Amino acid sequence: MNYRHWLLPVMLIALSACDNNDKTFMVGTLERDRVEVSAESNEPIIAIHVSDGQMLETGDLMFEQDPARLExxxxxxxxxxxxxxxxxxxxxxxxxxxxxxxxxxxxxxxxxxxxxxxxxxxxxxxxxxxxxxxxxxxxxxxxxxxxxxxxxxxxxxxxxxxxxxxxxxxxxxxxxxxxxxxxxxxxxxLDIERLKIHAPVDGMLDKRLYQIGERPLAGATIGVVLDSSRTYARIYVPETLRSSVQPGRKLDVRIDGQERVFEGTVRWVSADASFTPYFALTEHDRSRLSYLAEVDVPGASSLPSGVPLEVDFPVAVSADD
Missing domain, CATH: 1.10.287 (Helix Hairpins)
Structure with a gap:
C-alpha cells in the first residue's frame, strides 16, 4: 500500500521532465553562408573551369567571358x-x-x-x-x-x-x-581582367547557373559558393524561449545521422517574430510565433549543408534560466 503512495509522485515528476524537454525543443538545418558570384559584364561565357560540388579556394578561376569587344x-x-x-x-x-x-x-x-x-x-x-x-x-x-x-x-x-x-x-x-x-x-x-571571374571565398560550389555560350545580364548571379569559414545551425526559437536564447548561450546540437552531440553557441537571434514554419515543433505549435536564430557549430564543418538537426538546452538547464 505504501508502495503505491510514492509511485504516483515519481511518475508525475517524470512526465513533468518530459514535458519540459518538449518545451525547450528547437529544430532547424545545418547551413553555410551563400556567396553569390556575379558577372559585371554581359559578354558571353566562353569557358567554365568548375563543376557543381567542387571545393574551391579564394582566387580559383571559375568563369571566363569573351574579351573581344573590350580589347x-x-x-x-x-x-x-x-x-x-x-x-x-x-x-x-x-x-x-x-x-x-x-x-x-x-x-x-x-x-x-x-x-x-x-x-x-x-x-x-x-x-x-x-x-x-x-x-x-x-x-x-x-x-x-x-x-x-x-x-x-x-x-x-x-x-x-x-x-x-x-x-x-x-x-x-x-x-x-x-x-x-x-x-x-x-x-x-580592369574591365577585361574582371571578365575572368574568380572564387570570392573558400568553399564549395553549390550551383552553376549559366552554361558556355550564354550571355548573362550585367550584375546577374552566375554561381553560388557555400562559404566554408563558418558552419551554423539555422533554428526557430519559440516565443516562450526567446528570453532564454541570447547571443553567447551554449546549446546542444543533435544532427541527423550523427551519434555525438555537438556544442553550439548562439550568434544571432532575430528581433522580428514570425509564425513557426510547418516543419518545426509539434502541430499545435505551428501557429505560434517564433524567432529565427543562428547557432555556430564549428565542430560540424565537415558535414554537408541542409542536414536537419535538433537544438536543445543542456539537460541540467531549464528554459527559465
Whole structure:
C-alpha cells in the first residue's frame, strides 16, 4: 500500500521532465553562408573551369567571358593616349625653328601686300578725285587695303605667339587630356581582367547557373559558393524561449545521422517574430510565433549543408534560466 503512495509522485515528476524537454525543443538545418558570384559584364561565357560540388579556394578561376569587344576598345583608347602624349610633348618642346622662319616669311609677305594695297588705294583716290573713275573702284581699293592690313596684323600675332612659346594653360590642358586617356586605358584593362571571374571565398560550389555560350545580364548571379569559414545551425526559437536564447548561450546540437552531440553557441537571434514554419515543433505549435536564430557549430564543418538537426538546452538547464 505504501508502495503505491510514492509511485504516483515519481511518475508525475517524470512526465513533468518530459514535458519540459518538449518545451525547450528547437529544430532547424545545418547551413553555410551563400556567396553569390556575379558577372559585371554581359559578354558571353566562353569557358567554365568548375563543376557543381567542387571545393574551391579564394582566387580559383571559375568563369571566363569573351574579351573581344573590350580589347578593341582598349586598342582605340591606347591610340588616343599616344596622340595626347605626342601633343603634350610638342607643347613642352615649343615651336620648331623652321616654323618660326615660316611665320616671319608670312609676315613679310603680308607687309608687302599691305604696302601695295596702300599704294593702289592712293592711286584710286587720285583718279576718283579727277572724276576719272566711279565710286565702286574706290570702294574696292579701300576694301583690299583693309584686308591687307588685317592679314599683316594676323601674321604678326602668329609670329609673336611662336616667339613667346607655349602658355601654362595650354600645357595644363594637354596634361589633363593625357591623364584622361590614361584613366580610360586603366578602366578598360580592369574591365577585361574582371571578365575572368574568380572564387570570392573558400568553399564549395553549390550551383552553376549559366552554361558556355550564354550571355548573362550585367550584375546577374552566375554561381553560388557555400562559404566554408563558418558552419551554423539555422533554428526557430519559440516565443516562450526567446528570453532564454541570447547571443553567447551554449546549446546542444543533435544532427541527423550523427551519434555525438555537438556544442553550439548562439550568434544571432532575430528581433522580428514570425509564425513557426510547418516543419518545426509539434502541430499545435505551428501557429505560434517564433524567432529565427543562428547557432555556430564549428565542430560540424565537415558535414554537408541542409542536414536537419535538433537544438536543445543542456539537460541540467531549464528554459527559465
Amino acid at each position: 578593341n576598345l582598349l586598342a582605340q583608347q591606347i591610340a588616343l593616349k599616344a596622340q595626347s602624349a605626342a601633343r603634350l610633348a610638342e607643347l613642352q618642346r615649343g615651336p620648331r625653328p623652321e616654323t618660326i622662319r615660316e611665320a616671319r616669311a608670312q609676315l613679310e609677305s603680308a607687309q608687302a601686300s599691305a604696302k601695295n594695297a596702300a599704294a593702289n588705294l592712293k592711286r584710286a583716290q587720285d583718279i576718283f578725285d579727277r572724276d576719272l573713275s566711279d565710286q565702286q573702284s574706290l570702294d574696292l581699293a579701300t576694301t583690299r587695303r583693309k584686308t591687307a592690313v588685317a592679314a599683316e596684323q594676323a601674321a604678326a600675332e602668329s609670329l609673336e605667339r611662336l616667339l613667346n612659346g607655349t602658355t601654362v594653360e595650354e600645357l595644363q590642358q594637354a596634361a589633363a587630356a593625357l591623364e584622361a586617356t590614361e584613366a580610360g586605358v586603366a578602366r578598360i584593362q
